Amino acid sequence: MKAEAFTSCKATQAMIEKTTREGVTTVFHRVQEKKTCPFGSGGTCCRLCYMGPCRVKDDGQDAGVCGATAETIAARNFCRMIAAGAAAHSDHAREVALVLLAAARGEAPGFEIKDEEKLWAVAQDLGIDPVGKNKNRLAEEVALKVLAEFGQQEGEISFIRRAPQKRQEVWQKLGIIPRGIDREIVEMLHRTHMGVDQEYVHLLLHGMRTALADGWGGSMIATELQDILFGTPVPIRAKVNLGVLKPDHVNIIVHGHEPLLPELILLAVKDEELLAQARAVGAKGINVAGICCTANEILMRKGVPVAGSVLQQELAIATGAVEAMVVDVQCIMQGLGQVARCYHTELFTTSSRARLPGVTHLEFDHHRGLEVAKEIVRRAIARFPQRRKVEIPAEEMDLIAGFSHETIKYILGGRFRASYRPLNDNIINGRIRGVAAVVGCSNPRVRFGDLHATLVRELIANDVLVLVTGCAAINCAKEGLLIPEAAEMAGSGLREVCEAVGMPPVLHCGSCVDNSRLLMAATEIVKEGGLGEDISEVPLCGCAPEWMSEKAIAIGQYFVASGVTVGFGVAFPTTGSAKLSEFVFGGMNEYVGAHWFHEPDPVAMARTIIAHIDAKRKALGIDV
Ligand code: SF4
Ligand code: MSK
Known part of the structure; x- marks a missing residue:
């Protein structure tokens, strides 16, 4: 399969081609070999006990050995x-x-x-x-x-x-x-x-x-x-995509979710002794970049560049320019170990909860965290002279991050009368049609990053203010959607608001755990008044068009339970059962005033979100 079939991201394409040429296997190669099973995908494969496993058809007759439907x-x-x-x-x-x-x-x-x-x-x-x-x-x-x-x-x-x-x-x-x-x-x-x-x-x-x-x-x-x-994030400008790796610096990538050790690595790379050691091996300095949500955490607070999102983890190593990759927990592919062995990169697992076979384990212990951070930097420097073929894609893009719910309040209402009132007023007067949260992972079974970008372009063109987190945020940033200039792609109402405030039409609100900031933003909108008394009444919708992880399902479900209707792309793990799907896609509404929907096509997903927002506006009597 050609690299263009996987994504329109040029940096990703270049690295897929490089790994293919060099005989290195990545997620993009493995996905072509693995076909999905319809029972597993639709949720009706049970392996909870060893009277099974049971793959059950949804025909009203079939059941597992125990009788489970x-x-x-x-x-x-x-x-x-x-x-x-x-x-x-x-x-x-x-x-x-x-x-x-x-x-x-x-x-x-x-x-x-x-x-x-x-x-x-x-x-x-x-x-x-x-x-x-x-x-x-x-x-x-x-x-x-x-x-x-x-x-x-x-x-x-x-x-x-x-x-x-x-x-x-x-x-x-x-x-x-x-x-x-x-x-x-x-x-x-x-x-x-x-x-x-x-x-x-x-x-x-x-x-x-x-x-x-x-x-x-x-x-x-x-x-x-x-x-x-x-520190609570405030707007900060930075760069994103594999082009942030520096050919003449020692490059260290931090990847995973917890910002604890990465914060100390950022301290360690300022150490004069370590900088001198880097210069002694021929490097101009030490560059730290992030992947996945660790990237989002240190981007939001420190403006540290982002090398990429989840599907770029192996590709970053394949540039041949990464001396060390430091991982902790969640979204770390086991394939990283094999890819690292093909280059000069030292891969470090650092959490007591997670190891990879054949990979260096240097445990982060907060009592001596700075020592661990310095040891990693020292070992990264030692790898610099072992570089062989370096090929760093040129692609990098500016972005603005740091939109905590407190910041959104300040930006819209001003430091001294910080309030969500101006946002509510703009929703009521129709300049902003509604708000959509676009979150979650990427999945090589769909075009990487393209679903996020297509969906978000469609939403902002229709005056929907977009809040992004996780890998969705990184992918949208790579497409230039997280800079104020992106307002040109927005509808006239949203564009007017963005230009008046100087903000992008797509606001980066953080990592996966920071979806909790979106719950707080929705709550603040309700508390400000004028848009109903409950989150379920606000013209608001959530989605994860390229999801893959169990965490995404947990996030989707807490949004739905909090009154926000949520759409997922790719496949959906209830579709093997008509009864359960009827419940999650509709019946749940009677319980919590929101439900799930499944839509793999990003344009159709945007239309569903806009229709949902319009229905909420109508119910509020603000369908002007
Ligand atoms: Fe066991 Fe019942 Fe699940 Fe089959 S359906 S694996 S018998 S629990
Ligand atoms: S990192 S959970 S791939 S968003 Fe939070 Fe990205 Fe999904 Fe991991």
Whole structure:
């Protein structure tokens, strides 16, 4: 298959061609060999016990050996995806909370409390009185409180109270307010064990509770504590795509999700002794670039360049210009190890939870994090003289990132009367038709990055303000959609607003855990007034056109449970069961005022989103 068949990204095409020439296998090669199974893809392959595995047809007759029907099997699989996604985000949050605790106690050199304003706000939302406490004592209390919420058995997780009152009442009525983060995830795994919960609506209701424990729990904790430790993002200009790698510098790529060690690597590369060592081997300096959500985290706060999104991880190494790649958790392909062995790159796993066969493991221990960071930089420098054939694509693009929900408030309302009112006014007067969140991964089974870009161009041309996170944000940035000049591609109303404020029509709101910022933005829109009393009434829609991970399903489900209708592209893991699909694509609406939809075509997805936004406008009486 020709490289152009996979994507229109020239940098990606060039590296697919290079790896093909050099006999190196990547995700783009492997996907051609692996055909999908319709039972697995549609959700009706069950391997929960060894009376099976059972592949079940949705014909009203077929069932697994235990009698489980297609809808039960698909619902259990779907709920397990939610549980795994929620676990990933929440375990990330736990790690950040432990580092915050150690930093507050002076036990984590290199880490400190950077955003005291956020610390106060978070403390108050957790029911902690900040008055009279110094920042370290307050941070210690905050860390202990959130750590307790993982194992809490009764009551409600604290951030749930941030949601609009009407939304909380919906959850109360359904009995789906999370009690504790770990509790809901464990119960989800229990309920989906062979022979436990076998009624699909009942399963999905707990699926929603588990997803809410992620969105308003784990993910929100990760975002808030990272802001406390590293600062709340504000708009910042940077560069994106493989062209950010420098031919005359030692290049270090940080990849994964947790910004903890990468923040220390950024400190280490400023060390004069290490810079001198780099010069001694013939490099002009040390360049750090990111991949995936680690990239988004350090981009948003430090303007660190982004080398690429998830499908470019192996290709970055194939440039022959990467001395070290440092990975932690989530979205790290095992294929990286094999690709690294074909070049001079040293690949480091750094989390106690994740190793790759044959790969150097240098564990990040926050008590001696800076030492670990320096060791990685030192070893990267030592690899520089081993470079062979270097080919760095020329493509790079400017972008602006850093749109936390607090920043959106300041930008639209001004520092001294920060408010979502101007956004609401512009939605009411129709300049902005509505808001769409375009999030999630990329998937080599569809044209990489092109679905994101096509969809987003269509949305902004129709005056829909777009908020992006995760790999979707990186892909849109590569297409020049995250600079103020992109307003030229917007409809006249949205363009007017963007030009007045000087902002792009597509706002980069962060990493995957930062989808929690979008929940807060939706909440602020409701609280500002004029657009209904609940998130489900706002002209707002979410989507993940190129999704692939279990985390994406967890995110999608917490948006739906919070009242935001969500569309997914590629394939959808309930389509093997008509009953379950009817429920997730429609019936869920009766419970939470929102539902899922599946649409693989990006233009058709844009039309569905716009129609959804228009219907919400009509219901509000603002269809002018
Ligand atoms: Fe088959 Fe039932 Fe076992 Fe699933 S739980 S593998 S459907 S027998
Ligand atoms: S990194 S979860 S591929 S967005 Fe968050 Fe990208 Fe999806 Fe991983």
